[in-house]
Amino acid sequence: MLDHEQVVVRSGRRSRLPVIVAVHSTALGPAAGGLRLWHYPDWRDGLTDALRLSAAMTAKFAVAGLPSGGGKAVVALPEGMVLDPDRRRDVLEDVADTVESLGGTYATGPDVGTGPDDMAVIGTTTRHVFCRPARLGGSGDSSPHTARGTLAALRAVSRRLYGTASLDGRRLAVAGLGRVGTELARLLAAEGAALTVTDVDQDKRKTGHELGADWVAPDEILAAPVDIVVPAALGSCLTRQSVTRLRCDAVVGPANNQLATPDVADLLHRRGVLWVPDYVASAGGVVHAVSVEVHRLSAEEARARVDAIEHTVTDLLTTADAQDLSPAQAATALVRQRLAAADPAGRSAA
Ligand SMILES: NC(=O)c1ccc[n+]([C@@H]2O[C@H](COP(=O)([O-])OP(=O)(O)OC[C@H]3O[C@@H](n4cnc5c(N)ncnc54)[C@H](O)[C@@H]3O)[C@@H](O)[C@H]2O)c1
Known part of the structure; x- marks a missing residue:
């Protein structure tokens, strides 16, 4: 049984690589979760990863007490593929198109294989993106x-x-x-x-x-x-x-x-x-990003929320x-x- 609200799998228009976005749940709010750019033996392994990681994001936000849902994006690179800067940009723009097509149901951010500079590229196409560099108004590296x-x-x-x-x-x-x-x-x-x-x-x-x-x-x-x-x-x-x-x-x-x-x-x-x-x-990274970019808290207040993970665990x-x-x-x-x-x-x- 599929327990996700929505799963999009596209062949990137520019890169021709599999772009996968899994939205697990928006019960608590619009879904958020990072973009994983990683090598997989088969793109279906990337799909499996996206399904599991997006469900974990739902749980992450729920335990942290934040009004966001769980989602994740994965671009499944064939083993051994090295992206030159042009191809990387193509991949990021393909992801940005897919995120934008979801109309705010899902916002992306960094994960394994991506960072704030990649979010800056995605941010030229869609505003549904977290953790762009601070100079561009984002909360930076999570x-x-x-x-x-x-x-x-x-x-x-x-x-x-x-x-x-x-x-x-x-x-x-x-x-x-x-x-x-x-x-x-x-x-x-x-x-x-x-x-x-x-x-x-x-x-x-x-x-x-x-x-x-x-x-x-x-x-x-x-x-x-x-x-x-x-x-x-x-x-x-x-x-x-x-x-x-x-x-x-x-x-x-x-x-x-x-x-x-x-x-x-x-x-x-x-x-x-x-x-x-x-x-x-x-949860510290997403707690910080959501606190700064969605709730507009100060750096000090956002840090306090991250430190509160100690109480959550206790x-x-x-x-x-x-x-x-x-x-x-x-x-x-x-x-x-x-x-x-x-x-x-x-x-x-x-
Ligand atoms: N970056 C974040 O804010 C964030 C937030 C939540 C969770 N995470 C998770 O934390 C983990 C690390 O994230 P990151 O951003 O530091 O990623 P990263 O890609 O910077 O670091 C991963 C490191 O693990 C190493 N590695 C890979 N396989 C290994 C293995 N089998 N044994 C030992 N080392 C191995 C890699 O060489 C690399 O140095 C990931 O699972 C990520 O999903 C990251």
């Missing part, structure tokens, strides 16, 4: 805010597990030193955390070295003997197999769609590993305990409750 929000989630988890929100001396393993992972690792290092890091890109070793972090191979990071593992790369890292190797107390990170299959959340819970759903821990863990649920189950219940309150006819599924 990744520092995503990192800050994840830090807030980590503080809540630390207080719950170790009785203190401070991460000084805590051992954390950060998987993926991209825009969010690097910023988060910097914040953690500045606070005195002991870091183990990895990335598939060997050039990131230098960043790890600058942070005073231990480096391990990507396939070893989940088994690192640390307090908290922080997934900050791409999705589906938590599989039935990989979670049996975990030696940590908790998994909390910004990577979207960490679970390969939903049942892995139960497995984590049964193994006593505290997992904060990715859509809760990674409340979630408290509810989970009180109702004998896993944090994932408690989060799902909260999403359902908020969607049902906004859409009593139950047109959108969570």
Whole structure:
């Protein structure tokens, strides 16, 4: 059954590449979610990604208490394709046409493979775009805010597990030193955390070295003997197999769609590993963008909303305990409750 309101798949007029926009739900408001420009073995894998990521956006906004719905755009690049600047512009203009054709049902923003400069290009065709550079009136790069929000989630988890929100001396393993992972690792290092890091890109070793972090191979990071593992790369890292190797107390990170299959959340819970759903821990970027660009809050007020993720996670863990649920189950219940309150006819599924 398709539980999305709308899915558009087009062959880009200029690029001839598959442009996919999935609108999962507009029950809470117009849908928003980033544009992923990524390589897939088959464009249908990009469609699967768009369906999952857009549903996660619905949940992300619902838990964050924001009046936006869940959507996502994916342009599925064939493996090995490198976009030269002209072709990249073609792709972005194809996406912009598709977003504009939806008339405000969906607004796009940056995600893996795209950034504020790409949003500037899209913004020449449609106003339904977030995170353009500040000089163009947008809220700019969302990744520092995503990192800050994840830090807030980590503080809540630390207080719950170790009785203190401070991460000084805590051992954390950060998987993926991209825009969010690097910023988060910097914040953690500045606070005195002991870091183990990895990335598939060997050039990131230098960043790890600058942070005073231990480096391990990507396939070893989940088994690192640390307090908290922080997934900050791409999705589906938590599989039935990989979670049996975990030696940590908790998994909390910004990577979207960490679970390969939903049942892995139960497995984590049964193994006593505290997992904060990715859509809760990674909300800082969208919370900031919506707060600045839609609600016109000041930078300070927007930051306060991002920091409030600490309270959201604390409340979630408290509810989970009180109702004998896993944090994932408690989060799902909260999403359902908020969607049902906004859409009593139950047109959108969570
Ligand atoms: N940028 C944001 O504001 C934002 C917001 C919410 C969620 N996220 C999610 O956070 C994650 C990171 O986003 P980003 O913006 O930093 O992306 P990015 O593309 O800048 O960084 C991803 C990094 O992960 C590395 N990587 C890829 N596969 C890996 C693997 N198997 N093992 C180790 N490293 C690997 C890449 O080399 C890259 O350095 C993504 O899952 C993204 O969807 C990002």
